[in-house]
Amino acid sequence: MEEFQASKPIYWQIVDRICHQIVRGEIQPGEKLPSVREMAIQTGVNPNTVQRTYSELERMAIVETKRGQGTFVTEAKDIISELKSRLQKEIIEVFVKNMKELGYTKEEMISGLKNFEEKEDRG
Amino acid sequence: MISFEHVTKKYGRETALNDVSFTLEKGKIYGFLGPNGSGKSTSLKMMAGLVFPSSGTVSVNGKKVDRKIAADIAYLSELDFYYSAFTVQDMINFSASQVSDFDWKKAEELVAFMQLEPNKKLKQLSKGNRARLKLVVTLARNTPILLLDEPFSGLDPMVRESIVKGLLSYIDFANQTVVIATHEIDEIEMLLDEVIAIQNGAIRAIENVEELRETKGLSVIEWMKQIF
Structure with a gap:
């Protein structure tokens, strides 16, 4: 259950x-x-x-x-890819909203994401 | 369809139900929720024809309820009463002998589903397994109405889960109406279509579970906390 x-x-x-x-x-x-x-x-x-x-x-x-x-x-591939981008959009919306509430700018969010990605890649 | 019209029940000077009216529709699962002594068991017993109103009318499918209603209703008692010399199989045979709608095949499937041993004596069964057996003999009947009085009371989470899964596997959802009286909501919230909140012998509210979530953003437990 x-x-x-x-x-x-x-x-x-x-x-x-x-x-x-x-x-x-x-x-x-x-x-x-x-x-x-x-x-x-x-x-x-x-x-x-x-x-x-x-x-x-x-x-x-x-x-x-x-x-x-x-x-x-x-x-239908288009329906599934549409679904995929919709879910992505939903997650990004929540992320951006939370970051804005903390006072981050768009540029800071992007560099933050890049830094995070690089650290993840290095494991 | 089960309907109560201005039903009052008094035991001596105690009022168990006070001018209660409601209608339950076919093919839905209802949770009768309320604290101990709220009138849940009395209501179920009235539907089962085991207790009669002091005033008002209880009817099932348009017929006033009397003792003969037992043919249309499978009732699971809250009591843990059993003949200690009986085996699981004896209990099934006995239950089958009392009604005309007993489904042997379904009973056999249910015994396997609940992992009960047919030759085991009832006195050797754990409380949980006796509760499972009670559900087996109740669900093995092909009645339009199933009444379950406190099916989870005092049972461990494993047994509760097997009872929920037993219900989901064996209820005929299109045709059977199920009423479950309980004060434990956790297990059954997701199983229910509608909830009926009862307190001090009066119906406080009847709500659709998904509508509560959609319109009020409340689970049944949160809703109960608000109204009680």
């Missing part, structure tokens, strides 16, 4: 997790998602909530439901 944050709807937190797994390549394009029941058991979440997750992913065109076969991740 999984942990969830109190302040966000559970269906949306599962949408978010699946999106991250797709972007990381843990779930491949064209791959079949677990059935609603299986996903409910894995996560410990009400199946109505899981159904809502799948409907939302379908509305976002990230998955498609084939009748009698199940729910599959899209194979």
Whole structure:
């Protein structure tokens, strides 16, 4: 069973997790998602909530439901790359907002990131 | 559908429920939440036809509840009562003999799912395994309504988790209505569609769990802290 944050709807937190797994390549394009029941058991979440997750992913065109076969991740590369850039944008937005609150300028943020990267590379 | 209309229940001079009205819809999982003595168990017993209102009406699918409702309702008692000479299999056979809708195949699957040994005597089972067995005989019935009174009370986290997974695996979500009375919310918050907060014999509020999060940014526990 999984942990969830109190302040966000559970269906949306599962949408978010699946999106991250797709972007990381843990779930491949064209791959079949677990059935609603299986996903409910894995996560410990009400199946109505899981159904809502799948409907939302379908509305976002990230998955498609084939009748009698199940729910599959899209194979459309443009949708997945769009998803990837959307997640990136969300993370950058949070980063920039936090840095601005601390009083950093754009240039300082960029040099900060470069320094951080170099240290990471050197291990 | 379960409906309470102006239901009051008195035990002598004590009022257990005071003019309570609400409706529960088919195919949803409800959490009946409230402190000890709030009226949760009394409400469930009324749905099960084990206790009758002093005034007002309790009905299930349009029929006024009487003793015969037992045919439509599977009820899990909060009591840990058992025949000590019975084995797990005896308990299953006995339960099956009492009702017409017992699903033997499902019972067998559930026994395996809960890792219970059919030949073991009930007195040799741990409290947790007796709780698992109670759930087995309750879920093995194909009834439109499942009532679970304190299914997690006094059980360790492993047992609680197996009960949650048992419910998720074996409830017929499209057709069964499930009502779970509990004062422990942690385990079941994610399992519930709706929560009913009850205190001192009165319904304080009925809310959809996801709506609470969406509109108020609150988990059920946070919401409970606000209203109690």
